[in-house]
Amino acid sequence: MNSTEGLYPFNLTPEQEERARELHESSIIIDLLFQGPLSPKAIPEAISESIREACEPYKEDSWTYSAMPSKIIHDMVARGEISEFKEEWYRSGITAGNRQLDVSSVDKILISMGDIQRQFDANDWLVKAVTAEQIRAAKRDNLKAGIVTAQETDGLGKNLELLEAMYNFGLRVLQLTYNNQNYIASGCMEEANGGVSKFGMRFISKMNELGIIVDTSHCGKQTTLDACRLSTAPVIASHTGVENIYPHKRCKSDEEFRAIAATGGVIGVFAMPWFVHGDPNDTTIEHVLDHMDYLVRLIGVDHVGIGTDWPMSDVAWSLVYFKEHIAPRIGFAKGDGPSTETVKGLETYSYFINFTRGLVARGYTDEDVRKMMGGNWLRVFEAVCG
Numbered sequence: 001m002n003s004t005e006g007l008y009p010f011n012l013t014p015e016q017e018e019r020a021r022e023l024h025e026s027s028i029i030i031d032l033l034f035q036g037p038l039s040p041k042a043i044p045e046a047i048s049e050s051i052r053e054a055c056e057p058y059k060e061d062s063w064t065y066s067a068m069p070s071k072i073i074h075d076m077v078a079r080g081e082i083s084e085f086k087e088e089w090y091r092s093g094i095t096a097g098n099r100q101l102d103v104s105s106v107d108k109i110l111i112s113m114g115d116i117q118r119q120f121d122a123n124d125w126l127v128k129a130v131t132a133e134q135i136r137a138a139k140r141d142n143l144k145a146g147i148v149t150a151q152e153t154d155g156l157g158k159n160l161e162l163l164e165a166m167y168n169f170g171l172r173v174l175q176l177t178y179n180n181q182n183y184i185a186s187g188c189m190e191e192a193n194g195g196v197s198k199f200g201m202r203f204i205s206k207m208n209e210l211g212i213i214v215d216t217s218h219c220g221k222q223t224t225l226d227a228c229r230l231s232t233a234p235v236i237a238s239h240t241g242v243e244n245i246y247p248h249k250r251c252k253s254d255e256e257f258r259a260i261a262a263t264g265g266v267i268g269v270f271a272m273p274w275f276v277h278g279d280p281n282d283t284t285i286e287h288v289l290d291h292m293d294y295l296v297r298l299i300g301v302d303h304v305g306i307g308t309d310w311p312m313s314d315v316a317w318s319l320v321y322f323k324e325h326i327a328p329r330i331g332f333a334k335g336d337g338p339s340t341e342t343v344k345g346l347e348t349y350s351y352f353i354n355f356t357r358g359l360v361a362r363g364y365t366d367e368d369v370r371k372m373m374g375g376n377w378l379r380v381f382e383a384v385c386g
Contacts, residue, residue: 008285008345008354010361017357023369024093024356028139030374032147032173032268033217033239033307034097036349037089038073038082040316040340047082048315055318062325069318071115078118086125089144091350095374096135096145098238099128101171105155106162113169116148128170132382147381149173149238151218154182158199160206167210172385173238174207175215176200176223179331185223188249189331195222201230208232213384217268217307221256228259233384235263239270239307242291250275254298261299264383266376268307269295273341285345289358292372301368305376306355308346316340 012020040048055068077085089097099119102112120128129135129145138145148170156162163174176196179187184200186193196204204227207214214235216224228235237260241251250272257267269291273280277287295304312319323339332338345354359369 006345006348006351006354008351008357010354010357012357012361016360019366020353020357020360023360023366024353024373027356027370028095028135028374028378029093029352030096030135030147030377031094031306031308031352032098032149032236032377033270033309034094034349035100035309035312036097037092037094038077038085038313039088039311039342039348040314040319041311041342042084042088042348042350043073043082043315044084047076048317051315052317066318066322066326069315070313073313073315074115074119078115078122080122086123088348088350092352093356094144094349094352095139096129096147096377098149098173099146101148101150101166103150103152103155103166103174107155109155109162109166113166116146117169120146130170130172131386132378135378135381147172149175149215151175151215152178152182153184153203154178158183160203163203163206163212164210167212171212172381173213173215173236175217175238176203176219176227178218185226186220187218187223187331188220190220193220193222195220196226196230200226204230211385213380216256216260218250221253224252224256225259228256228263228265231263233263234265234380235260236265236268236380237307238268239272239309240267241270241272241276242294245291245294246276246278248275257295257299257303261303264380266303266305266380267295267299268305268377270310271306271308271343271346272310272338273343274336274338276343280341283341283343285343285354285358288343288346289355289362292359293362296368296372301364301371302376302379304372306373310338311342311346311348312338 058065099116102108135145176185177187179189185196217237243251273283277283
C-alpha cells in the first residue's frame with residue numbers, strides 16, 4: 001500500500017499523521033469481530049470466478065451454495081494459494097482478530113474446528129491465542145494472533161461437556177444467542193424479550209468457571225441485562241452500535257451499555273453500513289466513530305473497543321446471493337444487509353489505520369487511542385482468560 005492509498009480525508013496535519021502512524025504501529029490492536037483479513041476487494045477477480053465455477057454444482061441447495069465460497073477460500077488459504085491473506089493482515093496493523101467457530105450443529109462444530117486449526121497449522125505467522133500474554137508475545141514477535149470465538153450456541157444443546165471440549169480446543173469468547181430464541185436466552189430479534197433461561201443461568205456459570213468471555217452482541221435487551229447480573233466476570237458486546245444514534249435492533253440501549261460497563265466489560269462498535277447509519281451506500285468511518293464517541297461520553301473510554309464484523313472474507317457475488325436468499329431466513333429484515341456495501345474508509349482491512357487516524361482527528365490522547373484500539377479488549381481477555 002502506498003503512503004496515501006485508502007487514507008480517509010480527516011484533514012490531519014503532517015504532525016498528526018506521523019503521530020497516528022506511530023501509534024498504529026506500536027499499539028496492540030484487536031478487532032474482536034474480525035471477518036478478515038480478506039475482503040471482496042482484496043480477493044483477485046480470477047479467484048472469485050474460479051470459486052463461482054466450483055460452486056455451481058451446489059446451486060440446488062441454497063444453504064450449501066451460500067456457504068461454499070467461504071469454505072473454498074479457507075481451503076485455498078490453508079494451501080497457501082491466496083497470498084493476500086497474509087499481506088492484508090499485515091497491512092492492517094491488527095495484532096489479534098477472532099477466528100470464528102460455527103456452533104449451529106455438532107457436525108458444524110467439528111468441521112469448523114478443523115477449518116480453524118488448518119489456518120493455524122498452515123501459517124507459521126498465525127498463532128492461536130488463549131491468554132493475554134500470547135497476544136502480547138505475538139506483537140513482540142511480529143506475529144498475528146487468532147482468538148477462537150463463536151456467535152451461536154445451538155449446536156451445544158444442553159451439553160456442558162461439549163462446551164468444555166470447545167474451551168479445551170481454544171474457545172475464549174462465546175455469544176449466548178444469535179438473534180433468535182434458544183435454550184439459553186432470547187436474541188435481539190425476538191419480540192418476547194424473554195431474557196436468560198434457567199439453563200442459561202447454568203450455562204453462564206459454566207462459562208465463568210472455564211474462563212470463556214460472555215458475549216451479548218446479538219442478544220435481546222433483557223438477555224444482556226440478565227447476563228450482566230448473572231456473570232461473575234466481565235461481559236462484553238463484541239460488535240454492536242448505539243441505539244440512540246441509529247435505532248436498529250442490532251444496536252443497544254444506554255441501559256445495556258451501562259450494565260456491561262458495570263461488569264468491567266467492553267462494547268465493540270461494528271462497521272456494518274446497515275446498522276450504524278441510515279444510508280448504507282453513504283456510510284463512512286466518521287459514522288462509526290460517532291458511535292464510539294457516544295459510548296466514551298456515556299460510560300468512559302475504558303469500555304469502548306472495535307468489532308468491525310465487516311467486510312467479510314468472501315466474494316461479491318456470494319454476498320449478493322446471501323442477502324437475497326439466506327439473510328431473511330436468519331432474522332434479517334428484507335434489504336437489511338449484509339451485502340456488498342462497505343463503510344467508506346474501511347473497504348478493506350488494510351485501511352484499518354483510519355480508526356487510529358480518526359481517533360487522533362477527534363482529539364483523543366495516545367493512551368485513550370491505545371485503549372480503544374485494543375487495550376480494553378486485552379484487559380478483559382486477561383481478566384477472564386488469564
